[in-house]
Amino acid sequence: xxxxxxxxxxxxxxxxxxxxxxxxxxxxxxxxxxxxxxxxxxxxxxxxxxxxxxxxxxxxxxxxxxxxxxxxxxxxxxxxxxxxxx
Numbered sequence: 001x002x003x004x005x006x007x008x009x010x011x012x013x014x015x016x017x018x019x020x021x022x023x024x025x026x027x028x029x030x031x032x033x034x035x036x037x038x039x040x041x042x043x044x045x046x047x048x049x050x051x052x053x054x055x056x057x058x059x060x061x062x063x064x065x066x067x068x069x070x071x072x073x074x075x076x077x078x079x080x081x082x083x084x085x086x
Contacts, residue, residue, distance in 0.1 A: 030062040
């Protein structure tokens, strides 16, 4: 409920309070589509998401497509979910 009443910078700061607050905050920061407009910057952002196991697991649950934009137009990749049996 708190996250619904704060701006983006406060939301980012609240994620530092605890692990559970970080989880909730990340879900609000991620969108179902990851957009790549500047290859060098946005692919780096996507790579940084994958560095931390907890963040990458959350991102995998939220992000459904990756959209690439260039001078020609848009190209979307729909992500398939792989389930590992243990």
